[in-house]
Amino acid sequence: MALALAAAACIWIVLGPAPTAPAYLVAVVLLVASLAASLIMMRLVDTTRRRMEAVLHGRTRAEERAIEALRGSEAQWKEVFEHNPVMYFMVDADGTVLSVNTFGAAQLGYSVNELLGQSVLKVFPAGERQMAQSNVAVCLENIGRTHSWEICKVRKDGSSLWVRENAKAVRRLDDRLIVLIACEDITERKQAEIALRQSEMYLAEAQRVSHTGSFGRRIGSREIIWSEETFRIFGFDKAPSVQLSAVMQRIHPDDRARVQRTVDRASIDEKDFEIGYRLLMPDGSVKHVHATAHTVADASSGIEFVGAVTDVTARKQAEVELHEAQMNLAHVTRVMALGELAASIAHEVNQPLAAVVTNAAACQRWLDREPPDLKEARGALDSIIKDGNRAGDVIQRVRALVNKTADQKAPLDINEVVSDVVSLVQHELISHRVLLRLELSPALPPVLADRIQLQQVVLNLVINGIEAMQPVTDRVRELIIRTSHDDSGHIEVTVKDCGVGLAPENADRMFDAFFTTKSGGMGMGLSICRSIVGAHGGWLSASGNAGPGATFQFTLPLHQEDSPP
Amino acid sequence: MTGRPAPPHTITSAEEAIVFVIDDDESVRESLRNLFRSVGLRVEVFGSAHEFLQSKLPDAPSCLILDIRLPRVSGLDFQAELAKADIHIPIIFMTGHGDIPMTVRAMKAGAVDFLTKPFRDQDMLDAVTMAIERDRNRRDEAKVLADLQALFATLTPRERQVMNLVTAGLMNKQVAAEIGVAEITVKIHRGHIMRKMAAKSLPDLVRMAQLLGVGPASGGPQT
Secondary structure, rough: OOHHHHHHHHHHHOOOOOOOOOHHHHHHHHHHHHHHHHHHHHHHHHHHHHHHHHHHHHHHHHHHHHHHHHHHHHHHHHHHHOOOOOEEEEEEEOOOEEEEEEHHHHHHOOOOHHHOOEEEHHOHHHHHHHHHHHHHHHHHHHOOOOEEEEEEEEEEOEEEEEEEEEEEEEEEEOEEEEEEEEEEOOOHHHHHHHHHHHHHHHHHHHHHHHOOEEEEEEEOOEEEEEOHHHHHOOOOOOOOEEEEHHHHHHHOOOHHHHHHHHHHHHHHHHHOEEEEEEEEEOOOEEEEEEEEEEEEEEOOEEEEEEEEEEEOOOHHHHHHHHHHHHHHHHHHHHHHHHHOOOOHHHHHHHHHHHHHHHHHHHHHHHOOOOOOOOOOHHHHHHHHHHHHHHHHHHHHHHHHHOOOOOOOOEEEOOHHHHHHHHHHHHHHHHHOEEEEEEEOOOOOEEEEHHHHHHHHHHHHHHHHHHOOOOOOOOOOOEEEEHHHHEEOOEEEEEEOOOOOOOOOHHHHHEEEEEEEEEOOOOOOOHHHHHHHHHHHOOEEEEEEEEOOOOEEEEEEOOOOOOOOO | OOOOOOOOOOHHHHOOOOOEEEEOHHHHHHHEEEEHHHHEEEEEEOOOOOHHHHOOOOOEEEEEEEEOOOOOOOHHHHHHHHOOOOOOOOOOEEEEEOHHHHHHHHHHHOEEEEEEEEOHHHHHHHHHHHHHHHHHHHHHHHHHHHHHHHHHOOOOOOHHHHHHHHHOOOOHHHHHHOOOOOOOHHHHHHHHHHHHHOOHHHHHHHHHHHHHHHOOOOOOOOO
16 A cells, blocks of 8 residues: 555656656655655564464464364264164174274273174174175165164173164175164064064964964944954955955855844944854855854953954864764663563554454454344444544554654644653553552643654653652552643643652762662663753753652753754 | 453353452552453452452352462462362462472462462463352352262162162162162162152263262262
């Protein structure tokens, strides 16, 4: 500024009013001006230098501060890197550990130095090494992309830990490929997962072994959630859920409507339900299942059915086989009982047969008369027809008892059953000098039963009664058969004898199979009788009389029109 | 059964012969009634031994057809009961099945026959014929015996004593010595005896003594 002023002054002096000033003056002025300019210049330079120096100094300070700050930051990041509860590894393409944080090394039971320069495979169990290698290889193939996986590692002490690793490969400035790996310890979660999986496996196994599947369905929903075993029972491929309609299709057509009704009613009432039904499988086989369900309120205030369905086919099959075996045994004992009655039955057939033969002879003689007595002959023929039918009826009854028939339950009058039996044992009664008293209550309501089986029961009880009175000589051998009807909807049949009575020690055992007090007995009679009565929903029991003898009685439920067959 | 003989006239001609039937089975007893009626026999049927005993038995040749198994009382027991009660009606047993011990017992006890149901009508009729014939004979014999007993009753004790010894084969002299009288007295007794007993000869008297069961062998009257 001063310099410019001086220069301007000089120029003005020199070129200004030139004629007004001499040259020396000009020179002096110039000199003075130069000096002044020099001085000013010197001052200027000095100021500038000082300013520069100040600037320089300031800059150095700032740099120092920045370095300071950088150092602090680095230490901080280092701290973060070293102690962040994440394991950091940096490995090269060969898997050599270039860097590891203290936390990471410590988690594996190593110091950092123990790992640096080592193969990272050192921290993997033998079984996981190949996977570790291939994971690194994948990263190297996809540079810059993050990959993650779960893998098991092994500590220095041999214990293992599960980690989830996030890794990516990057190219360093020096063009080297490195892989950065951050891993997080997930051992607890993994253990929980394993425990859960195991528990699920146990559950699935238990379901499989017990043939019991579980299901769940929100009321109103058409979808059902099934367990694996339920899929297996129903013969469906596993799926997240199944449609109710598909399930219904699998149910045996004869049971479908009933199941639908039950499910619908339960859905409306929001009530627990229990139902047995059959499945018709695609191969035509039939499965018997039993389902129970109860309602639970789920989180979103809806109602859900949660239940179990059990494949009871094997049990049903066993039941059927047991029933068949019992029927066979009942048949055998029936035939045996008839064997005991052979004389009686022969008598029952022989009497009318004798009458037929005699009447036929008489008829011939009436016809041989001169003139033939047709009226008498016709009378004899009427008798022949009547007696022939009577013999036929006896044979019919015996044949029915001997025949092996399946259950044929039908409403029947218990008094008729008693009469049928009585007609077969007449001779037995006579030859054992037994007086039979029938106290049959008239007009009893029907029971739903198998006629032959009930005949067998009554027959057995009557034969037992007759035999029990065999040793009796001091009183009339009286056998009473009574039928009655009580208020609780049961028919009761009582067979009372005045024989030897029941030995108290046998009272409990006499209904057991193979228990007998008779020398020739098989001990099945009463056992079969009890199972027959039981199969009819009744109960057979025995008690000693106040006087001599014993009373056997059985109850049967009355037949109700709407009761299932 | 064709070509059967005509109904036996011995039965139809038998006066008042009557057949009794006891069987608890109505069909059987009615069929027997029909059979006997068809051959013109009188027949009466009963459901039990008790019923039979309640009825009045006619004084005529008869027989009883009895089922061996009867309610309450067996046929065999009833047979024994009748014998005890001195009722000597010939019995034909019927049984449902041939039971040899029972048959033996029945026949030993005097049964006429033992028929197994169903029986041939001719077997039954033959048995009945035989039974009635037997009963008639029995009745005839009984009548003869009763007549003899009436005659025997007219003898004095001494005459009975003499009859005993004479029919035992003793000579008059021996008899006289035995009872300590003169031989002539024996002869007089003997004449009375022959007349009272209507005996035509000594063998005739011996037969009578046998029928009456008198004489030394039978433990007749002795002094």
